[in-house]
Amino acid sequence: MNIKTVRQTAREKLKGYCRVCPECNGKACAGEVPGMGGMGTGASFKNNVEALAAFRINLRTMHSAKHPDTQIKLFGQELKTPILGAPIMGNNFNMGGALNEEEWAEAVIQGCLTSGTLGCTGDAPDPAMYFTGIDVIAKAQGRGIPIIKPREQDEVLNCLRRAEEAGALAVGMDVDTAGLVSMKVGPKSVEEMKAIISSTSLPFIIKGIMTVSEAEMALEVGASAIVVSNHGGRVLDHTPGTAEVLPEIAAVVDGRIPVIVDGGVRTGVDVLKMLALGADAVMIGRPLIIAGYGGGADGVALVLRRITNELKQAMLLTGCATLSDINIDVLF
Template structure:
C-alpha cells in the first residue's frame, strides 16, 4: 500500500472521529475533544501548524553535502531518524474503536522499531491504556517509552515501577495532562505538580525521566533543576488549553537557554520531513508526531507506520541536501527565514 491508500483505509475506520483531511491542521475538527481535535476554538492545535508554516527554508545547493546523516542518539539508543511516535491513548473515545487499545500500542511500538525508531505510549482513564503500552514495550525488549498522567504521587510511582520492570528506555510524565477533559470525565484525578513533587518522581527511578508538556522557559528551567533528562516542548496537541502559542513559537527561547543541558524534544504540528528539519533548526534535537501516526496505524498497522516514517526519512534527507545540512545533530538556524 502507498500512503494515499493507507489514508483511504484509515478514513473509513476513523469516521467520524477523524476525517483524515488533506492537511491535518485542526480546522475541521476544532473543539472535538474527546475526539481528534483541539480544545475550544481549536486555536492551539492550529497555532502549532501556523507557527511552523511561518518559517521558510533557504534553498542552498552550493556545498559539499552528498549523503545527509539522519541518525540520532537518545539515551544510548541510536535511531534512524530524530522522529518518534507520540504517546496517544483512547482508541475507543478518541478514535472510534476500530482498533483496540492493545493492538494500537503493539502496532505503534513494532512499526516504530521496523522503521528504526522508537514509539512512546500513554496513560488514560482506563487502566488498560497504560497497561497496553507497558505490555507492548515488554514484548519488544523494552524498546519504548511510557508516559504517565500527573496523577497522585503514589499512583505515578507505581506506574514508573511497571516501566522499570518492562525494561523501558526511559519514563516520563505529561505534566500538561493536568487539564485533560477526558480524564475528568472518567473520574480520574490529575493535577499540576510542584517542583518538589516532580523532584520526588525523578529520584524514584534510575530511568531517564522526561517531562512532557513544557511551553515556557521558566518551566523548562524547573525541569532541568529537578533533574529531568529530557523535556518535550508541547501544548498536548492543542487539547488542553485554548489560545496557547504554537510549539515552534516558544521553542527557540527554551533551546537558546538550555540546549546541551538536557535533551529537547518538540511535539506540535510536525507533518513532514520539512517540518522535522525546521524544528531541529529552531533548537529541538528530536520531534514527536501524533495524529499522522494514528492515521498510519489505522490505515495499515505497523506496515503503515513503517511506510510513514520511511517517507519522513526520505523527505528529511532531501530537505537536508537542499539546505546544506550534513547531520541532524547539527542543524544551523540560519537555514530558516522567518
C-alpha cells in the first residue's frame, strides 16, 4: 500500500462527496455541506489553509539536533507523535457511506494506535453513531477519545456515562457545532459546562475555541484541554483561520492545560508551524478521511507516519531536538 493507491481508492469510494484534490484547500468543494466542503462561500475552510500557508520558516542547519524526538505525553499516554485523529462521524451524511460507522471508527482508532497516537470518535444526528464509536473505543481498551455534540444536558450526561463505562482516556464536546440544523443542539452556558465537566472523572476537552474570551471560559469551567477549531470551516462562514487566532489563545492559556489545534494541517511542516504558534498538539481530519476510505486502518497509519516523518525532517532543518524546542523563533 502507498499514498497513490490510497488516494485512488478514496477517490472512487468518496465520489460525489470528496474529489480528493491534489491540494485540499476548500476551493473546489466550497459550500458542499453535507460533503467535505466549507460552509457557504467556503471562506472559513480556505482561511484555515491560507493562514497556515502564510507563515515562513527559518532554515537552520548548524546545530546538534541530529535525531529529532516527536514524543509527547497527553492524557496520561506517551505518544510517538503530536498528531491526533480528529472526531468525524456521520459517514452517510458527509462521505457517502462506502464505510459504515463501525468500519470508519475502527479505521481511525486502530490506525492511530498503530502509529503511536490517539484517535477521536464523533457524534451525529443519530445517537447510535456516537455509541458505535464508544463500542470501538471499548474494544481498543479505552484508547480513544469520544467527542459529544452540545446536546441537551441529560443526553450529554448519558453520553458521558457510556464513555466512562468504555474506559475512555478522555472525553470532550465540540461546542462549535451549536448551530447545526440537523441536530437538537445549542450553545452551552458557563454554568451548563461546569455541570457537565464536574459530573465526570474523565479529562474533558472543549473543542471549538476561537477567541481569547472563550479560552478563559474553558479554564474557568475546568476543561482539561482545548482544541482551537472552527470545525474545519463547516459551521460558520468567514471566520478567521485557526493559525491566526492560535497565538493569542495559547498565550492566555499559558501552559495551564494542553492547547490542541486543527484546521488546514496537511503536512509535517504545517504541524511544525502550529507548534511554533503555541499549540501542544494538532488534530487532522480530512487527510484521515481520505486515508481511511482509501486504506482503512493501514491507510490511516500510513498517512500519520508520513506526516510525522515530515515533522521530524522539519525539526532537523530548524534545529529542534524535541517538541519543546519548537517556538516562535522557528518562524520567519
